[in-house]
Amino acid sequence: MPERTLVQAVRDALFEEMARDPRVCVLGEDVGRKGGVFKATEGLQKQFGPERVLDTPLAESSIAGVAQGLALEGFIPVAEMQFADYSFPAFNQIVNEIAKVRYRSNGDFSCPLVIRAPTGGGVRGALYHSQSVEAFYAHVPGLKVVLPSTPADAKGLLKASIRDPDPVIFLEPKKLYRAVRAEMAEGEAALLPLGQAAVARRGEHLTAITYGYLRAVTIEAAERLAAEDISVEVIDLRTLRPWDMETCAHSVEKTGRLAVIYEANRTGGFGAEVAAELAERCFASLDAPVTRIASPDVPAMPFSPALEHAFMLNPDRVAEGLRRVARY
Amino acid sequence: MASGLVWSGRMPPSPDPSGLTQEILLRAYASVLRARALDDRRFVLNRAGKLAFIISPRGHEVAQVAAITALEPGRDRFCLYYRNFAAALACGFTPEELMLSAFARAADPSSGGRQTPGNFGSRRRGVVIGSSTVGPQIPKAAGIGLALKWKGEGALCYVSFGEGATSQGDFHEGVNFAALHRCPVIFFCENNHWAISVPQELQVAGPGVAERAAGYGIPGTRVAGDDFFAVHAAVAEAARRARAGEGPSLIEAQVYRLQSHSTDDDQRAYRDPVELANEAGKDPIPKMRQDLIARGWLTDEVDEQLRREVGEEVDRATEAAEAAPEPDASTLTRHVYADA
Numbered sequence: 311m312p313e314r315t316l317v318q319a320v321r322d323a324l325f326e327e328m329a330r331d332p333r334v335c336v337l338g339e340d341v342g343r344k345g346g347v348f349k350a351t352e353g354l355q356k357q358f359g360p361e362r363v364l365d366t367p368l369a370e371s372s373i374a375g376v377a378q379g380l381a382l383e384g385f386i387p388v389a390e391m392q393f394a395d396y397s398f399p400a401f402n403q404i405v406n407e408i409a410k411v412r413y414r415s416n417g418d419f420s421c422p423l424v425i426r427a428p429t430g431g432g433v434r435g436a437l438y439h440s441q442s443v444e445a446f447y448a449h450v451p452g453l454k455v456v457l458p459s460t461p462a463d464a465k466g467l468l469k470a471s472i473r474d475p476d477p478v479i480f481l482e483p484k485k486l487y488r489a490v491r492a493e494m495a496e497g498e499a500a501l502l503p504l505g506q507a508a509v510a511r512r513g514e515h516l517t518a519i520t521y522g523y524l525r526a527v528t529i530e531a532a533e534r535l536a537a538e539d540i541s542v543e544v545i546d547l548r549t550l551r552p553w554d555m556e557t558c559a560h561s562v563e564k565t566g567r568l569a570v571i572y573e574a575n576r577t578g579g580f581g582a583e584v585a586a587e588l589a590e591r592c593f594a595s596l597d598a599p600v601t602r603i604a605s606p607d608v609p610a611m612p613f614s615p616a617l618e619h620a621f622m623l624n625p626d627r628v629a630e631g632l633r634r635v636a637r638y
Numbered sequence: 639m640a641s642g643l644v645w646s647g648r649m650p651p652s653p654d655p656s657g658l659t660q661e662i663l664l665r666a667y668a669s670v671l672r673a674r675a676l677d678d679r680r681f682v683l684n685r686a687g688k689l690a691f692i693i694s695p696r697g698h699e700v701a702q703v704a705a706i707t708a709l710e711p712g713r714d715r716f717c718l719y720y721r722n723f724a725a726a727l728a729c730g731f732t733p734e735e736l737m738l739s740a741f742a743r744a745a746d747p748s749s750g751g752r753q754t755p756g757n758f759g760s761r762r763r764g765v766v767i768g769s770s771t772v773g774p775q776i777p778k779a780a781g782i783g784l785a786l787k788w789k790g791e792g793a794l795c796y797v798s799f800g801e802g803a804t805s806q807g808d809f810h811e812g813v814n815f816a817a818l819h820r821c822p823v824i825f826f827c828e829n830n831h832w833a834i835s836v837p838q839e840l841q842v843a844g845p846g847v848a849e850r851a852a853g854y855g856i857p858g859t860r861v862a863g864d865d866f867f868a869v870h871a872a873v874a875e876a877a878r879r880a881r882a883g884e885g886p887s888l889i890e891a892q893v894y895r896l897q898s899h900s901t902d903d904d905q906r907a908y909r910d911p912v913e914l915a916n917e918a919g920k921d922p923i924p925k926m927r928q929d930l931i932a933r934g935w936l937t938d939e940v941d942e943q944l945r946r947e948v949g950e951e952v953d954r955a956t957e958a959a960e961a962a963p964e965p966d967a968s969t970l971t972r973h974v975y976a977d978a
C-alpha cells in the first residue's frame with residue numbers, strides 16, 4: 311500500500327471518486343491549472359479536463375451557489391474554499407440555501423455536495439489563514455461536518471462525503487497536510503463511515519475528546535501523563551455533525567472524567583456542545599467537572615511566532631489541563 | 639414608460655415572428671386573470687384574519703406570464719422569487735396549490751407549509767425551490783445553467799428578481815459566472831422601482847439595470863412590463879441565444895408595484911400620494927385586454943366568461959385549501975437529512 315500525506319490522501323480520494331463516478335466534479339479558486347494552493351487537486355485537471363476541474367472566479371458565494379445549482383441538476387460537486395476563513399463570503403449560500411434545500415422543499419429537492427476547506431492554525435498563517443470555523447457549520451441542521459486528522463481518515467471520510475446524500479462541510483487541518491505519511495487502502499477498502507469517532511488511545515482514568523490537529527497533541531499529552539500513572543483515553547471525533555455520542559458516552563461512563571480539547575476559541579466552540587451533551591447524559595458517572603481545554607477568546611491567531619505560540623494549545627498545556635481533571 | 643432597447647454587442651431582434659397564437663394568448667391571459675383573482679381573494683382572507691402574510695404580484699402579472707410563455711415549462715428550469723405568483727401559475731401551479739401554500743397546509747406542493755407563500759418549488763415542473771433571501775438564486779441559476787450546458791439537451795434556466803436584488807453581490811457573482819461560461823440562463827429583473835421603501839435612485843445609478851449587462855459582455859434589454867408582446871419577444875430572443883449556446887441575457891421589465899411591498903408594509907407612509915394615484919391607473923391587465931381585443935383575439939363576452947371561470951376556480955381552490963389538513967406536528971423533524 312502506498313504511503314501518503316493527508317493532502318495527498320485528499321487528492322487520491324478526489325481522483326478515485328472522479329474516476330468512479332462521472333457526476334463528480336471539482337470547482338474552486340486555483341484548483342485547476344495550479345492544482346490548488348495546497349496541491350489538494352494536483353493533476354486532476356490534466357486527468358479530467360477543465361470542465362470537471364473548474365477554475366472559478368474569485369468569488370466564494372458563487373462557488374457555493376454554482377455548486378448548489380450543479381447538485382440540484384444531479385452532479386456531485388466538490389467545491390474548494392481556499393481557506394476556511396474565506397468560506398464566510400459563502401456563508402449565506404451554505405447556511406440559508408444549501409443546508410435548507412431538503413427541509414424547505416419538504417423532501418422534494420436535495421443538495422448532495424461537498425465543500426472542502428483547509429482549517430486551523432499553527433502555520434504562521436495569522437488571523438486570516440488560521441481560523442477554526444467548524445462551530446459555525448456544525449450549528450446548522452441540514453449540514454454534515456467532517457474534520458479528519460489522519461491521512462487514512464481524510465481519504466476514507468472524503469470518499470464517503472462525496473457519496474453522501476446530503477451536503478458535507480469537509481474541513482482539513484492544514485497543519486497536518488504534510489505532517490505524516492501513512493499507508494492507506496485504495497478504492498472501496500478505503501471508505502470510512504461518517505459519524506463514527508475513533509478511540510485513538512485506550513485509557514482508564516480520564517476521557518479526552520478532541521479532533522483535528524489536537525488529536526496528535528492530546529495523544530502526546532496522554533503519553534506524558536502515563537508516566538504519572540494517569541491513564542487517558544483519547545477519542546478523535548472525526549465527524550462533528552452528526553457526532554458519535556455513543557462512543558463518547560460509553561468512554562465517559564467508564565472513566566468518570568471528561569476533558570474536551572479544541573483549537574477554536576473557547577466560547578461557543580464545538581467542544582462546548584460535546585461538553586454540555588455529555589455532562590447531561592453522563593451526570594451520574596462523573597467524578598469531576600467536565601472541562602474544556604481550548605484557545606483563548608481573541609478574534610484569531612496572530613502572526614508573530616510569540617503570539618501564535620501563546621494562542622496554540624500544545625502538549626504541555628493539554629497535559630496540564632488533563633492533570634487537573636485527573637486529580638480533581 | 640420607455641421601452642428602449644439597450645444592447646451591448648448585438649443588434650436588437652426584428653419584431654418577433656413569435657409563433658404566438660390566439661390560443662396561447664388566451665391561455666396566458668387566463669393565467670394573468672387567475673393571478674389577480676387569487677390575489678384579490680387572498681387580501682379578503684387576510685382582512686378576515688384567515689391568511690397571515692401576503693406578497694402581491696399586482697402590477698407584475700403580465701410581465702411574468704409573458705416571460706414564461708416564451709419558455710418551455712417541463713423542459714426548462716425556473717428559479718422564481720417571492721413575487722412570482724403569476725409566473726408560478728404559468729409554470730403549471732394550480733390555484734388550489736397556491737392556496738394550499740397560502741394557508742400553510744400539508745399538501746402545499748412547494749414546501750408542505752414550511753415556507754411563506756411565494757417560495758415556489760416543484761421538481762417535476764422544473765421550478766427550483768427558492769428561499770426568502772434576496773439574491774442567492776442568481777448564482778444558483780448560473781450553476782444550474784452550467785449543468786444544463788454540460789447536459790447539452792438545449793434546456794435553459796430562467797431566474798427572476800427585483801431591482802433591489804441587483805445590488806446584492808450575488809447578482810454580480812452569478813451574472814459574471816454565467817457570462818464567463820456562456821451558461822444558458824435568462825436573468826429577468828422585474829423593476830418595480832421600489833425595494834420596500836427604497837426607490838430605484840438609491841439602488842441603481844444611471845438609467846436602470848439593463849445597462850449593467852455591458853459590463854459582463856452580454857446583451858441587456860429594457861422592456862415595458864405591461865407590453866405582453868415586447869416582454870415575450872425579449873425573452874424569446876434570450877431563449878434563442880441560450881439554446882444556441884450564445885450564453886446568458888439580462889432583461890429588465892419595467893413594472894409598477896400596485897400594492898405595498900407586503901401586508902406588513904403600507905407604502906402610503908413613504909410614497910408621494912400623487913404618484914401613487916397616478917400609478918394606480920397603470921394596471922397592466924386592462925392594457926393586455928385592450929391589446930388582445932385590438933388583435934381580434936378577445937371579445938367582451940370571452941373576457942367575461944374567462945373571468946367568471948377564473949372566479950369559480952378561485953372559489954373552489956379556496957374552499958379546498960381551507961378545508962385541507964395542516965401539517966402533522968410529528969413531521970416537524972422530517973427531511974433534515976436523507977434518512978429522516
Ligand SMILES: Cc1ncc(C[n+]2csc(CCOP(=O)(O)OP(=O)(O)O)c2C)c(N)n1
Pocket residue numbers: 721770771772773799800801802803804828830832833834899
Ligand atoms: C438578503 C436579504 N435582505 C433583506 C431582505 C428583506 N427584504 C425582503 S424583500 C426586500 C426588497 C426587495 O426589493 P426588490 O429586489 O426590488 O424586489 P421587490 O420586492 O420590489 O419585487 C427586502 C429588503 C431579504 N429578504 N433578504
